[in-house]
Amino acid sequence: MSGGPVSSVVFDGGDQTCVVLLLQLRRSITGLPAATVVHVVATDPAAPLDLPAWCHLTGHEYLGPVAADRPTYALRLTSTPPTTPGTNPWRPEPTRH
Numbered sequence: 001m002s003g004g005p006v007s008s009v010v011f012d013g014g015d016q017t018c019v020v021l022l023l024q025l026r027r028s029i030t031g032l033p034a035a036t037v038v039h040v041v042a043t044d045p046a047a048p049l050d051l052p053a054w055c056h057l058t059g060h061e062y063l064g065p066v067a068a069d070r071p072t073y074a075l076r077l078t079s080t081p082p083t084t085p086g087t088n089p090w091r092p093e094p095t096r097h
Contacts (some may be wrong), residue, residue, distance in 0.1 A: 008037040015043045018050040034079030039065070041072050051075065 006035045011028050013021040015021035021042055029038060035085050040051060048065070055062035 007033065007035075010039045010041065013040060013042040013044075013047075016066065018044050018046045021047065022050065022054055029077060032077055034077055036077045038075050039066055039068075039072050039078065040075065041068070041070050043071055047071065047073060060071070 009028075009032065011025055013024065016024065021040075021044060025038075025040060029036075032038075033063040040047070042051070044050075048071075054060075055075050059078040060081060061076040061078065063076060066072040066074050
């Protein structure tokens with residue numbers, strides 16, 4: 001892979017449930033450049049299942065767990081994520097005909 005350095009950010013979701021976590025994560029990554037690596041701190045037991053599924057839905061690349069003091073997972077942002085509603089970041093926007 002060529003290009004400049006890849007930036008990274010930490011999103012601390014703490015003990016939020018995955019529903020709230022995904023809503024806040026979606027807001028916090030809006031406007032970040034493609035290829036940014038996001039380290040998501042999340043203690044919700046569903047996070048290891050929900051984060052990869054959300055990444056699959058949105059086109060972001062799930063990189064997996066990261067060694068840290070608290071449960072942390074990494075993902076890389078895509079340049080063209082599909083649009084998701086602000087209240088349901090785990091569902092794609094309906095297509096209009």
